[in-house]
Amino acid sequence: MPKQIDHEKRRKHIAEATWRVILERGMEGASVRNIAKEAGLSLGALRHYFSTQDELLVFAMKLVKEKVTARINEIAAHDLPPKEKVLHILLEIVPTNAETIREMEVWFAFTVYARHKDNMFDAGHDEIYKAIRNLIDYLDQIHLLQRHADKEIEGERLYALIDGLALHAMFDPRRVNKERIKRVIMQHLQSICVDESAKSE
Amino acid sequence: MPKQIDHEKRRKHIAEATWRVILERGMEGASVRNIAKEAGLSLGALRHYFSTQDELLVFAMKLVKEKVTARINEIAAHDLPPKEKVLHILLEIVPTNAETIREMEVWFAFTVYARHKDNMFDAGHDEIYKAIRNLIDYLDQIHLLQRHADKEIEGERLYALIDGLALHAMFDPRRVNKERIKRVIMQHLQSICVDESAKSE
Structure with missing residues (x-):
């Protein structure tokens, strides 16, 4: 199931971007927009993996x-x-x-x-x-x-x-x-x- | 020096309002505007006692x-x-x-x-x-x-x-x-x- 693996890999990539944003800007700065930017993704692409900010944070x-x-x-x-x-x-x-x-x-x-x-x-x-x-x-x-x-x-x-x-x-x-x-x-x-x-x- | 006492008293009152705002909304919500509202003061009146948000937070x-x-x-x-x-x-x-x-x-x-x-x-x-x-x-x-x-x-x-x-x-x-x-x-x-x-x- 290569697609599933890719999906998990991408989610991890986003989670790691989330950590970096939190470290640099604190939770105040951990907006979906900032995280998408850090991960090099569009807001739409990120939303494909996590529909809400909370879902993303919990995963990270x-x-x-x-x-x-x-x-x-x-x-x-x-x-x-x-x-x-x-x-x-x-x-x-x-x-x-x-x-x-x-x-x-x-x-x-x-x-x-x-x-x-x-x-x-x-x-x-x-x-x-x-x-x-x-x-x-x-x-x-x-x-x-x-x-x-x-x-x-x-x-x-x-x-x-x-x-x-x-x-x-x-x-x-x-x-x-x-x-x-x-x-x-x-x-x-x-x-x-x-x-x-x-x-x- | 009644004026000085009043000044300190007012600063304490604002500090206590700051605590309540932090408890309710976290640091994310501890804006000068929210704190002024909680303290029942205008933004201008609050600025009279603390010229910046950081000054207020440090005092609190x-x-x-x-x-x-x-x-x-x-x-x-x-x-x-x-x-x-x-x-x-x-x-x-x-x-x-x-x-x-x-x-x-x-x-x-x-x-x-x-x-x-x-x-x-x-x-x-x-x-x-x-x-x-x-x-x-x-x-x-x-x-x-x-x-x-x-x-x-x-x-x-x-x-x-x-x-x-x-x-x-x-x-x-x-x-x-x-x-x-x-x-x-x-x-x-x-x-x-x-x-x-x-x-x-």
Whole structure:
């Protein structure tokens, strides 16, 4: 089905143009007209793929989410020591390079924007929360989580830590760089996990 | 100087109208025209107090910051056990009621907006970071912080936790309510501080 493939490819091309427009001009500038121009398409051609601005924005944001999810799944499939695996998954959620900071920025601008649109789009914060809750459960199942930990509260705490780091990586990438983010997350994992050297006894 | 007082009072009145407009329509809707209408003033009268939209926005945001700072200073002046004092200060940074959630929302919308304006306004994130670094130093000075703690990393970790909680309190106030926020912060303070019962030995 070459036509279908072309169609999806073109939609992705438009989504990427949308990200660039949001990064340059903010959501205020993300009009269908500006996006069409950035994508090198006529307004009519763009409307062929997305009939409304909201439809286009929702699609563009879904793509960001898919990129992050794909990266996380790749790490999850790797054969790594558990704590290291958790660290690397969390390092995919917090942006640590120019590309992922840009993704986060687009995501963020959209999330704030969507708050003034009734139920336009579930910003998918819940999915990150669930993913982090799963990581806590995983650490618990393999007996790495401290014995008397309150999983509910530890999930909420790790989720807040990760989103806070993501926010600061975006606002102040010079201070909150990859090395620093890694040290903070490692310190946190250390503090919620049992001492592995003691565990082997 | 009654005239000067009136002037400041009027500026505050306009700032409050600005907050309401941002909450209702987002930054997209925060035009001088809409704000004047919300404040019940003519465009000319508003221009008498603020000659540009940016000047008005910066003033409106400064007022939000002043409100938070005033609340924190009030708690700092209270005579409370150290850990409790730290907890209550942190609970002022994370919004836990309808009013402070609204403040946070205005602040946040502005912060995202200001990113596309060159050096319009230092969003003041650094001030919260410094305040939190000071809390860590304070805990250390009174020998409550764990002995081998890396203060640099613990400051960054607490800052991320607090801003993450603030973000989630704003996005999902039902789950991330005051009780839950308090439990998360208490758990965190517990984990970075020495066991006080052990300390008295």
